[in-house]
Amino acid sequence: MADKMLEVKELKMYFQTKKGYVKAIDGVNFDVLKGETTGFVGESGCGKTSIGLTLLRILPDNAEIRGGEVLFKGGDLLGDDINEYVDLLKLSDTDARKIKWKGISMVFQAAMNALNPVYKVGDQIVEAIKFHEPDVTKEESRERVAKLFELVGMDPERMENYPHEFSGGMRQRAVIAMALSTHPKMIIMDEPTTALDVIVQDQIMNEIKKIQERLKMTMIYVSHDISVIAEVSKRMAVMYAGRIVEYADAVSVFKHPLHPYTKGLMASFPSIRGELKRLEGIPGEPPNLVDPPTGCRFHPRCPYAREICKKKEPKYREISTNHWVACHAEAGGV
Amino acid sequence: MSMTRYIGRRVIEIVITAFVLITILFFLFRVMPGDPVSMMLSPQMRPEIKAQLRVQYGFDKPLVVQYFLYMKNVLKGNFGESFYYREPVMGIVWDKLPNTLLLFGSATILSYALGITLGKIIAWKRGSKTEYAATVAGLAFYNMPIFWIGIIVLYIFAYKLDLFPMGGMITPELWMNADVTTIQKALDILYHLTLPLITLTLLLFASSMLIMRNSMLETLRQDYITTAEAKGLPEKVVRNRHAARNAMLPVATSFSLSLAFSLAGGVLTERVFSWPGLGWELVNATVNYDYPLAQAALLFLGIVILVMMLVADIILVFLDPRIRY
Amino acid sequence: MYYDDKKKKKKGTIGIVAKSLKENWLIFKEEKIGIIGLALIIFFLIFGLLLPAYEHAMGPEEYNPLVGMDLDLNRNPVTGTFSHPPSKAHPLGTDFKGSDLLAQLMNGSQMAFLVGIVVALSSVAIGTVVGLVSGYYGGSLIDSLLMRISEIILSLPLLPLVIVVAAVLGRLSIWGLVFVLAILLWPNTAKIIRSQTLSLRERPYVESARVAGASGFRIMFRHLAPNVLPLSIVYMTLNVTSAILIEASVSFLGFGDPTKVSWGMMLQWCKTQGHLFKALWWMLPPGGCIGLLCMAFYFVGTAMMPIINPSLRKR
Numbered sequence: 001m002a003d004k005m006l007e008v009k010e011l012k013m014y015f016q017t018k019k020g021y022v023k024a025i026d027g028v029n030f031d032v033l034k035g036e037t038t039g040f041v042g043e044s045g046c047g048k049t050s051i052g053l054t055l056l057r058i059l060p061d062n063a064e065i066r067g068g069e070v071l072f073k074g075g076d077l078l079g080d081d082i083n084e085y086v087d088l089l090k091l092s093d094t095d096a097r098k099i100k101w102k103g104i105s106m107v108f109q110a111a112m113n114a115l116n117p118v119y120k121v122g123d124q125i126v127e128a129i130k131f132h133e134p135d136v137t138k139e140e141s142r143e144r145v146a147k148l149f150e151l152v153g154m155d156p157e158r159m160e161n162y163p164h165e166f167s168g169g170m171r172q173r174a175v176i177a178m179a180l181s182t183h184p185k186m187i188i189m190d191e192p193t194t195a196l197d198v199i200v201q202d203q204i205m206n207e208i209k210k211i212q213e214r215l216k217m218t219m220i221y222v223s224h225d226i227s228v229i230a231e232v233s234k235r236m237a238v239m240y241a242g243r244i245v246e247y248a249d250a251v252s253v254f255k256h257p258l259h260p261y262t263k264g265l266m267a268s269f270p271s272i273r274g275e276l277k278r279l280e281g282i283p284g285e286p287p288n289l290v291d292p293p294t295g296c297r298f299h300p301r302c303p304y305a306r307e308i309c310k311k312k313e314p315k316y317r318e319i320s321t322n323h324w325v326a327c328h329a330e331a332g333g334v
Numbered sequence: 335m336s337m338t339r340y341i342g343r344r345v346i347e348i349v350i351t352a353f354v355l356i357t358i359l360f361f362l363f364r365v366m367p368g369d370p371v372s373m374m375l376s377p378q379m380r381p382e383i384k385a386q387l388r389v390q391y392g393f394d395k396p397l398v399v400q401y402f403l404y405m406k407n408v409l410k411g412n413f414g415e416s417f418y419y420r421e422p423v424m425g426i427v428w429d430k431l432p433n434t435l436l437l438f439g440s441a442t443i444l445s446y447a448l449g450i451t452l453g454k455i456i457a458w459k460r461g462s463k464t465e466y467a468a469t470v471a472g473l474a475f476y477n478m479p480i481f482w483i484g485i486i487v488l489y490i491f492a493y494k495l496d497l498f499p500m501g502g503m504i505t506p507e508l509w510m511n512a513d514v515t516t517i518q519k520a521l522d523i524l525y526h527l528t529l530p531l532i533t534l535t536l537l538l539f540a541s542s543m544l545i546m547r548n549s550m551l552e553t554l555r556q557d558y559i560t561t562a563e564a565k566g567l568p569e570k571v572v573r574n575r576h577a578a579r580n581a582m583l584p585v586a587t588s589f590s591l592s593l594a595f596s597l598a599g600g601v602l603t604e605r606v607f608s609w610p611g612l613g614w615e616l617v618n619a620t621v622n623y624d625y626p627l628a629q630a631a632l633l634f635l636g637i638v639i640l641v642m643m644l645v646a647d648i649i650l651v652f653l654d655p656r657i658r659y
Numbered sequence: 660m661y662y663d664d665k666k667k668k669k670k671g672t673i674g675i676v677a678k679s680l681k682e683n684w685l686i687f688k689e690e691k692i693g694i695i696g697l698a699l700i701i702f703f704l705i706f707g708l709l710l711p712a713y714e715h716a717m718g719p720e721e722y723n724p725l726v727g728m729d730l731d732l733n734r735n736p737v738t739g740t741f742s743h744p745p746s747k748a749h750p751l752g753t754d755f756k757g758s759d760l761l762a763q764l765m766n767g768s769q770m771a772f773l774v775g776i777v778v779a780l781s782s783v784a785i786g787t788v789v790g791l792v793s794g795y796y797g798g799s800l801i802d803s804l805l806m807r808i809s810e811i812i813l814s815l816p817l818l819p820l821v822i823v824v825a826a827v828l829g830r831l832s833i834w835g836l837v838f839v840l841a842i843l844l845w846p847n848t849a850k851i852i853r854s855q856t857l858s859l860r861e862r863p864y865v866e867s868a869r870v871a872g873a874s875g876f877r878i879m880f881r882h883l884a885p886n887v888l889p890l891s892i893v894y895m896t897l898n899v900t901s902a903i904l905i906e907a908s909v910s911f912l913g914f915g916d917p918t919k920v921s922w923g924m925m926l927q928w929c930k931t932q933g934h935l936f937k938a939l940w941w942m943l944p945p946g947g948c949i950g951l952l953c954m955a956f957y958f959v960g961t962a963m964m965p966i967i968n969p970s971l972r973k974r
Contacts, residue, residue: 112557131565162655479908548964594816598905
């Protein structure tokens with residue numbers, strides 16, 4: 001069995017606001033296996049982006065970790081000979097910074113502004129390299145950047161340019177190159193193509209798949225677009241209101257979606273091959289995370305909701321091999 | 335456009351504005367009630383000289399001709415003779431201008447250095463006691479009349495404690511001594527410079543500090559700051575190399591807007607501390623009805639402002655690669 | 660969209676401003692500094708308004724700020740003149756001729772408000788209109804022209820110019836000074852309002868107003884003005900301090916209006932009488948008042964910044 005790069009247990013993270021605590025991540029469990037891509041899909045505000053921020057410990061000041069364990073295979077980065085896995089939540093700031101980018105890197109949503117406008121693009125990537133690998137000379141760093149640019153499909157000469165001289169698609173590629181620059185063990189890609197037009201989206205997706213193949217990257221891919229997730233991920237987690245409601249191989253989710261929310265997501269997208277069906281959205285609004293619905297959080301919008309759904313939270317359990325669902329309906333009974 | 339062409343273009347703009355300033359001055363003195371002739375001629379002058387000057391400046395000719403004659407003289411560097419000093423005005427200006435530049439220039443540099451540093455720090459420590467203290471102190475000094483602060487500073491440090499001189503730029507006895515070295519002379523100037531410099535710097539630092547603070551707060555919300563943190567860079571690096579470097583830009587942009595205020599402060603400081611600069615001469619000349627000197631002093635103070643604006647623009651181009659020039 | 664426009668027609672600019680005033684008050688309250696500033700302003704306002712009552716209570720002829728003097732006083736051996744430190748009859752002491760300083764100070768408060776507010780209102784009014792027009796027609800000839808004029812005025816050395824104008828005119832009355840200041844101070848506001856207008860111009864609601872056929876004026880004053888107004892008001896507070904400080908400076912240097920008792924004039928009299936270091940009770944209060952009142956206005960302006968710029972709000 002391939003080994004785990006990341007193991008997340010009962011992660012809870014809340015945001016403190018004037019109106020109360022926003023339960024952004026409320027008891028989330030998942031694994032990421034080495035060399036594989038795990039996708040996270042859900043509406044805005046479901047918590048999928050927060051997971052990335054939590055792993056990298058770049059949460060805003062009003063965020064509080066309320067519990068859980070995040071075991072990452074990064075002991076070697078801390079010079080630890082004994083422990084292979086370290087709990088990212090319990091690391092000191094100094095240790096956490098060693099993990100940042102070298103252990104896990106991130107490609108942010110709407111990378112338009114992810115690059116500092118007053119420095120050349122190449123220099124910003126060199127900065128990351130030099131910080132984590134001080135022994136690498138400037139020449140070597142720049143060579144690495146040049147190769148990375150080629151990898152993501154850009155002319156290496158462009159590393160002398162400033163961000164405002166790049167188009168949107170190029171900036172996205174540059175940010176991906178930067179995320180790869182320190183040879184991280186894992187990358188988190190958060191909606192890397194959302195802000196781009198469709199043609200460029202397609203190009204970037206191809207680049208990403210190419211990189212996956214060549215480098216055998218361990219990846220977490222976050223998107224609200226289930227079709228995109230299906231394209232790139234091996235395993236898939238569907239999130240709703242801060243929790244994972246379905247977690248399985250992407251193929252299984254597509255062939256046999258079990259949770260009503262997943263079914264709703266699938267029905268919202270037209271299928272090219274299948275029969276022509278009416279597009280249905282999911283009725284209702286995203287839930288209030290300060291005061292979530294009682295029982296199953298999805299029940300107000302669920303077409304199959306029963307009495308028990310309003311009162312009791314469904315248990316998150318393994319229905320078939322490696323296929324986890326949190327729903328009161330029996331397997332296949334919906 | 336290359337840097338040289340940009341500077342060239344800005345210099346031309348300055349020259350044009352300087353011309354406009356001279357023209358405004360010309361009409362100011364001619365249009366105001368009062369005898370235009372007495373503007374240039376001192377009552378003590380001998381009649382022959384007066385007649386000669388009348389011809390030279392064309393006071394008997396129509397206004398347009400007078401204007402051209404005036405401009406011709408200005409371009410030759412001829413601003414007439416000071417009534418008070420009985421010397422060519424240009425010489426006096428050349429003499430006093432460096433003193434103003436010394437005081438005003440160093441105060442500007444110091445206040446911006448202080449302001450940017452403080453602004454950066456208090457933005458990072460939002461809502462802290464430091465922020466409160468720095469803001470209140472800065473605003474207090476900014477809003478209190480500089481001449482009043484200067485008087486109090488003089489009272490405490492010069493009059494009562496006798497730590498610093500009561501005014502002036504040099505100790506005359508020292509400079510008349512042939513054995514005194516250049517370093518000693520320089521130190522003497524520094525000694526006299528201390529109080530007015532501190533006073534003027536205290537007045538000015540608040541402006542850059544507050545703009546820097548607001549700018550930092552805006553910058554810290556940007557995505558590239560999150561990226562820098564995600565890269566694992568230490569707090570100091572993120573704050574200085576990434577945030578402050580960007581936050582400085584609005585400070586540089588606002589420099590030109592506050593110059594007039596700063597210069598006013600400079601003139602008043604020169605007056606209170608008897609610092610022999612162009613500002614001091616301006617007030618003195620105005621009190622003595624020494625119009626040629628007053629006019630030239632005003633003009634050159636205006637040119638100082640224009641040149642400083644140009645310097646600020648050039649610095650901004652170096653700082654911000656997004657500016658197309 | 661159409662329904663909203665009708666609603667806006669009913670409320671108008673003032674209506675919108677009034678409603679947002681209430682919301683903005685809550686933001687304003689967050690900054691303690693603003694409340695302190697407001698309190699100080701109200702204090703000085705009342706302080707100035709109390710002058711007639713004070714004069715009347717103490718003796719209108721003796722306590723007149725400009726010409727009154729207390730004939731019962733003897734020479735003060737310390738100062739060599741009739742300037743005395745604070746006493747029961749004269750809470751802040753007297754100046755060189757025996758004039759009550761408290762009365763002068765109150766009069767100064769009136770002058771400060773008068774000069775400050777008139778200059779601020781006029782310069783900001785001009786500046787806002789120029790800024791709106793310039794920004795709305797950004798890039799056009801009229802924009803370039805207005806900006807050129809602004810830049811020229813901005814590069815004029817403010818205080819030196821006022822001094823020379825005052826000298827050339829002989830003596831500058833207080834209203835002459837107000838006029839000159841209004842002309843010299845509007846470009847500052849105009850530039851800021853212009854950049855604000857430039858960015859607002861691209862907003863969808865302006866576009867839709869234009870498509871609906873609204874004229875330039877209508878767009879500027881019905882749609883854009885309410886949004887730039889907070890910025891204008893902030894600049895108004897800043898201009899008040901500039902006006903007060905410049906008037907004080909001009910008076911201190913000896914070019915002010917000798918028929919008006921302002922705080923700056925008080926300091927000038929103190930200086931010309933050589934009492935700067937001898938009579939601290941005379942030297943300190945006027946400068947302190949200038950500082951406090953200007954600070955108050957500045958505090959109010961600073962507290963209003965989070966209203967305009969949400970990133971400054973404390974959450």
